[in-house]
Amino acid sequence: MTTSTSVTLLRNVSSGAPTQADFQVISTHAPSKESLEQDQILVRNLYLSCDPYMRGRLSASKDSYVEPFVPGKPLNGLGVGIVEASTSSGFKEGDMVTGEAFKWESRFVTGTQGVTKIPAMAGASPAHYLGVLGMPSFTAYVGVVSLCKAQAGETIL
Numbered sequence: 001m002t003t004s005t006s007v008t009l010l011r012n013v014s015s016g017a018p019t020q021a022d023f024q025v026i027s028t029h030a031p032s033k034e035s036l037e038q039d040q041i042l043v044r045n046l047y048l049s050c051d052p053y054m055r056g057r058l059s060a061s062k063d064s065y066v067e068p069f070v071p072g073k074p075l076n077g078l079g080v081g082i083v084e085a086s087t088s089s090g091f092k093e094g095d096m097v098t099g100e101a102f103k104w105e106s107r108f109v110t111g112t113q114g115v116t117k118i119p120a121m122a123g124a125s126p127a128h129y130l131g132v133l134g135m136p137s138f139t140a141y142v143g144v145v146s147l148c149k150a151q152a153g154e155t156i157l
Helices: 127-128 135-147
Strands: 003-009 022-031 040-048 075-087 096-103 107-110 113-115
Touching: 040 096, 040 127, 075 127, 096 107, 096 127
Parallel strands: none
Antiparallel strands: 003 022, 040 075, 040 107, 075 096, 096 113
């Protein structure tokens, strides 16, 4: 029997810093290849990102551009993993993938919408897709190039 470890939120954190007591790490039976429905993949997480926007998701507030975390359910966010099984024609076993809604579980089943294959690039680690090749750097790029309209010779701090 293969197990899967997950991180769940025990209670909403409306103010202050979250503490270890607000979360629970549990082990459960890992999903199997046989449990996949059409166009699903079984992913083994390799890297998960903990980003500043996630603090707002710890409260029950609906005043955010992202849904709050649900107590008792695994957290989710940006992740990088490897496909262990697939019923989708677009993904095969061994594909490296990234997505915005990867569950904070060592293994999980998901649909393929919002999941992207990671191309092999010389000198690039799959972890780079959570940083320099991912959302944080794209956010910085949009801010500097599109919003600030930075020009050659300018210094930005």
